[in-house]
C-alpha cells in the first residue's frame with residue numbers, strides 16, 4: 210500500500226466522508242486539508258474566501274500539502290486543490306492520487322443542505338456544471354479514478370481497497 214493517498218474530486222464527491230471510512234478500514238491516519246486550514250488559522254473557509262479571496266485560500270492549500278508531506282496518511286483534499294499546478298505536482302510526486310468522480314445532479318443533491326461551500330453559493334446547475342467541466346482535465350490527471358454516483362460508502366471503500374492493492 211502507498212505511504213500517502215490523496216483523495217481528490219469535486220465538492221460533494223465524498224472525499225472527506227469516504228476518506229474517513231477508508232482510513233478506518235486500512236488503519237491509516239486521515240487528514241483533511243480544509244480542516245487543517247480551518248484549525249491552523251482558527252477560522253472558517255467561508256471567512257477566508259470573504260476576507261482574503263480564493264487565490265489566498267489556494268496558497269493555504271499549498272501550505273497544507275507541504276506541511277503534510279512527511280505523513281503516512283490519507284489526505285482528503287478540498288475540491289479545488291487541483292486548480293493550482295503546484296498542488297497537482299506536490300500530490301503526484303508524493304503519493305497516489307485518487308479522483309472520486311460523481312454526476313453533477315448527485316453533487317447538487319448531496320451538497321444542497323450544507324451552505325459552507327462559498328463556491329456553490331448562488332450558483333445554478335449550469336454554472337456548477339461549467340466549473341466541474343473546467344476542472345475535469347485536472348482531476349483526470351489522477352492515478353486512479355472511480356465513479357461514486359449511486360454507490361454506498363462501504364462499497365466505495367471496498368472498491369478503493371482492491372484498486373490500491375493492484
Ligand SMILES: Nc1ncnc2c1ncn2[C@@H]1O[C@H](COP(=O)(O)OP(=O)(O)OP(=O)(O)O)[C@@H](O)[C@H]1O
Pocket residue numbers: 218219220221222223224225226227243286287288289319320326357359360361362365
Ligand atoms: N457515496 C455517497 N453516497 C451518498 N452520500 C454521500 C456519498 N459520499 C458523500 N456523501 C454525502 O455527501 C455530502 C458531501 O460529502 P463530503 O463532505 O465527503 O464531500 P467532499 O468531497 O469532501 O466535499 P468538499 O470538496 O466540499 O470538501 C455529505 O453529506 C456526505 O455524507
Ligand SMILES: O=C(O)C1=C[C@@H](O)[C@@H](O)[C@H](O)C1
Pocket residue numbers: 219220243254286287288289290325326327328
Ligand atoms: O471546490 C472548491 O473550490 C472548494 C471545495 C471545498 O472543499 C473547500 O476547499 C472550498 O469550499 C473550495
Ligand SMILES: [Mg+2]
Pocket residue numbers: 224225226241243285286287
Ligand atoms: Mg471535504
